[in-house]
Amino acid sequence: MSEEQQQAENRKRPTTDEFRAFVAQDWAPRSDERPALTEAARRAAARREAVSASHRGERLVVPAGGLKVRSNDTDYVFRPHSAFVHLTGLGADREPDAVLVMEPLGGPDDDAGHEAVLYFRPLAPRDSEEFFGDTRYGEFWVGARPSIEDVESELGLTGRHVDQLEDAVGKDAGQVTVRLVRDADRELTAQLDTVRTQGGADQESLAEADAELAHDLSHLRMVKDEWEVEQMQAAVDATRTGFEAVIRELPTLPERGRGERWVEGTFGLVARHEGNGVGYDSICAAGDHANTLHWIKNTGDVHEGDLILLDAGVELDSLFTADITRTLPVSGTFTDTQREIHEAVVAAQAAGIAAVKPGAKFSDIHAASIRVIAEHLHAWGLLPEGISVEDTLDVEHGQYHRRWMVHGTSHHLGIDVHDCALATREEYMDAELQPGMVLTVEPGLYFKADDLKVPERFRGIGVRLEDDVVVTEDGCRNLSGDWPHSADEIEAWIADVQAR
Numbered sequence: 001m002s003e004e005q006q007q008a009e010n011r012k013r014p015t016t017d018e019f020r021a022f023v024a025q026d027w028a029p030r031s032d033e034r035p036a037l038t039e040a041a042r043r044a045a046a047r048r049e050a051v052s053a054s055h056r057g058e059r060l061v062v063p064a065g066g067l068k069v070r071s072n073d074t075d076y077v078f079r080p081h082s083a084f085v086h087l088t089g090l091g092a093d094r095e096p097d098a099v100l101v102m103e104p105l106g107g108p109d110d111d112a113g114h115e116a117v118l119y120f121r122p123l124a125p126r127d128s129e130e131f132f133g134d135t136r137y138g139e140f141w142v143g144a145r146p147s148i149e150d151v152e153s154e155l156g157l158t159g160r161h162v163d164q165l166e167d168a169v170g171k172d173a174g175q176v177t178v179r180l181v182r183d184a185d186r187e188l189t190a191q192l193d194t195v196r197t198q199g200g201a202d203q204e205s206l207a208e209a210d211a212e213l214a215h216d217l218s219h220l221r222m223v224k225d226e227w228e229v230e231q232m233q234a235a236v237d238a239t240r241t242g243f244e245a246v247i248r249e250l251p252t253l254p255e256r257g258r259g260e261r262w263v264e265g266t267f268g269l270v271a272r273h274e275g276n277g278v279g280y281d282s283i284c285a286a287g288d289h290a291n292t293l294h295w296i297k298n299t300g301d302v303h304e305g306d307l308i309l310l311d312a313g314v315e316l317d318s319l320f321t322a323d324i325t326r327t328l329p330v331s332g333t334f335t336d337t338q339r340e341i342h343e344a345v346v347a348a349q350a351a352g353i354a355a356v357k358p359g360a361k362f363s364d365i366h367a368a369s370i371r372v373i374a375e376h377l378h379a380w381g382l383l384p385e386g387i388s389v390e391d392t393l394d395v396e397h398g399q400y401h402r403r404w405m406v407h408g409t410s411h412h413l414g415i416d417v418h419d420c421a422l423a424t425r426e427e428y429m430d431a432e433l434q435p436g437m438v439l440t441v442e443p444g445l446y447f448k449a450d451d452l453k454v455p456e457r458f459r460g461i462g463v464r465l466e467d468d469v470v471v472t473e474d475g476c477r478n479l480s481g482d483w484p485h486s487a488d489e490i491e492a493w494i495a496d497v498q499a500r
Contacts, residue, residue: 062101117159323442407444
């Protein structure tokens with residue numbers, strides 16, 4: 001007997017017509033009240049218009065993606081593809097297997113636009129097998145889904161059953177250019193590739209056409225509108241609640257085994273309560289773990305006298321996320337050496353934030369921050385003998401400072417923690433900053449415990465400081481600007497939070 005057959009045998013349910021009739025009877029009528037059009041959906045409609053204008057006469061297919069098995073018969077919590085979220089206004093865990101199809105209303109030479117159609121799995125009737133018997137989608141098991149009327153009212157587009165999708169996206173594939181967000185749904189990608197190649201396209205041209213769409217949808221998120229900036233501010237504010245929950249727990253961490261996990265859980269509780277959850281796996285790195293840039297194992301103990309580097313962000317139900325880092329002394333007070341390193345990072349971040357203004361290049365942020373880092377490393381005598389600050393900043397022949405500051409100083413932020421990742425270098429690193437761009441500024445210094453090139457007192461100390469800023473008409477606004485930054489401010493913050 002196969003594994004699937006064994007599972008079915010273990011879960012046999014009544015299947016008689018009499019039982020099915022019994023299950024379907026005597027339920028209160030479903031509500032006929034429809035949700036109002038959401039602000040997220042209003043914004044999504046404007047984004048679809050922009051996409052429509054640049055892809056005249058083309059059928060655009062943007063899947064949400066499907067459920068993914070975690071183990072055996074349990075799935076991971078669903079998160080829709082970011083492009084799907086941006087173009088529909090659906091967030092949180094909605095709607096697995098849904099596909100947005102932008103159907104052209106005219107040819108490539110006119111501006112007739114597109115009809116937006118959402119193919120999804122709507123609410124099943126109570127006399128269906130799905131209602132009672134489907135453990136993955138059934139209302140008895142995972143709750144009610146929206147009806148087609150609900151989706152049309154909430155999103156302001158056309159809703160259709162996902163069973164109609166295959167015929168809709170594959171029709172006229174030889175005559176109409178069909179582009180697909182390939183990485184969202186592998187099964188749909190394989191099906192549509194087959195249909196499109198049968199229509200005369202070759203695989204290489206399909207991949208190129210789809211990559212162009214993915215690029216356009218990623219680049220579309222680079223400048224945020226006022227509502228999106230409000231979402232980012234709300235995410236930052238919720239993140240502060242999470243940080244302060246962690247601060248209240250600092251005195252208890254040394255007595256706990258795996259205190260990093262306690263920090264992770266504490267922040268995660270707030271993130272799940274205040275929003276959809278964490279925007280990315282939280283980095284809760286105590287002691288030397290702070291020198292591992294993406295330390296997400298969070299298995300370490302936390303000791304009195306440690307610094308703990310907390311890099312975390314709350315993701316709202318809209319799926320916009322914050323990305324904040326503070327390095328906190330577990331005891332509430334920095335040592336002299338910890339303070340010295342921390343204040344070097346504070347100075348580097350201030351220089352980076354000062355560089356954020358319209359007309360400046362994105363790369364100017366890193367250049368400003370890393371110069372301050374290099375100056376401190378030079379003053380500490382850590383650069384090779386004879387190497388000046390200018391020498392190490394030379395991209396071709398220097399970069400010695402990168403031993404202690406490996407990563408870049410900034411990235412775009414939004415629905416993805418590393419937003420707009422498919423933009424070209426010219427559109428990203430070499431681009432001029434524009435009002436509405438939301439960026440992180442996050443320099444750090446990392447002195448590993450086994451690094452013999454640094455003084456013993458530096459070893460095992462890692463510090464990062466990260467804020468989220470929005471470019472304005474005359475500079476920038478720090479969305480986390482009222483958070484503590486300096487060592488003195490952080491010590492006062494810890495004392496204040498723990499005294500409440």
